Amino acid sequence: MKQNLSLFSSVSRALIATFLCCPLLLAESDGKKNVLIFFIDDLRPELGCYGVDKIQSPAIDALASEGVLFERAYCQQALCAPSRISMMTGQYPDHNGIDGLFTPLRRHDKEAMTLPRYFQKQGYFTASYGKVYHHQIDDKEHWSDLPDISREKFANPETLARIAERVVEAKKSGKTVDEVRAAGKGPAIEVVEGPDELYRDGKVAKAAIESLRKNKEKPFFMCVGFAKPHLPFAAPKRYWDLYEREQFMVPERILPEGAPSLGVTKWNELRGYRGIPAEGPLSDELTLELRHGYAASVSFADAQVGKVMAELDRLGLREETLVILWGDHGYKLGEYGLWCKHTNFEVDTRVPLIVSAPGGKQGKRSHALVEIVDLFPTVVEMTGGTVPAGRDGMSLAPVLEDPKRKFRPFAFMQYPRGSQMGYALRNERWRYIEWIKFDTQEVVARALYDHQETQFPDKNLAADSEYSELVAELSKQLDAARRVKESRLNPANK
Incomplete structure (x- = not known):
């Protein structure tokens, strides 16, 4: 495995040396500290605690008031499977070998050190509830509890019946596996009357609460x-009722001028759902309905976080537990005329991140550039352990001690597209992207976006002669940051 040790600048290496001397928040008292990590799928950093008042997220806002909120946290890839594996391994996709949706980690690397494996070795009760890994089989042997909670996406009996009918018909007609899967798609939205437990996330919260009650005497990594x-x-329905349709706006649907075609998608993830056109833009009415549904879903997830946190408090475990909440990647809601994730744009890669440590800073905000790979060493250090070798992340403990402290010179991320890999870096102001062919390592497209004033810049400045020196400098930094295994010059893991 080839690793480029020039990933970090000399400044970064100096920071690491400083960090090693920083006191750890949870290692000062005797006994093992608990860890509770919330994984939230497709969550944009648009919540009440992030300054978006129209989104009702009281539980996450409360958690932010009890810890440090990171304003500039970035995932390693805007796709759930590799993003979550990067978090669990503390390694970039080029390092752990997973940059696609369909390869479980343990199929690729049976010996990889992950957070559940690490904490299992430390004698912790390790538990996974709901969507933690994309592939539930990952780390199966390293979880003390891994219940198979229903993954049904719909609750309306009529919707479920129609889906079942279409699947049966597709199978009888000799359709391919992909065609049968497409027949099993339902509508993009659903509103039902009933309890939270009608849906998977309600069941997940219930399972986590029951586990806390049952295992409260054990040190746990949950x-x-x-x-x-x-x-x-x-x-x-009550989560939909938190909002009025008039609260939402149709965003600008124009791509940045000069944006490389490799940098955008046809958002087939959304197009696969019933009621969504196979091509072309969405109507204003449908756009607003989907934005309303997204907000309702955020509030639904927030309520589940609140239930689990309330039980943690009720059991008297809060002061013994490090709590982290993060989103696996961002999400487009019609901006640029695009939907979903799957790009290196700012809106796809910037994520919410909150770290609440007993005895730590409360209600603070950090503008430091951080990456999700930093969570592995953070959790290990803050529970008094030694970070295993081979991690790409750096412990956030110094920033948790001093939220005004700078951390990384830039954040690094990537996304594959066909025979190319798109690598991106984000510094204080600029987002720079290169698309590089796997076989020749040729740079086939570049993008430079100025984020000084906006999350949605309207022009790619990479070809502008005014920025040629900046592009050259950022290209050097990006090249130093890449960790490319020789075996990935002809990737089979797509």
């Missing part, structure tokens, strides 16, 4: 994954 606000935007 991961709780909520699927919402992932499509379909389906939630009990």
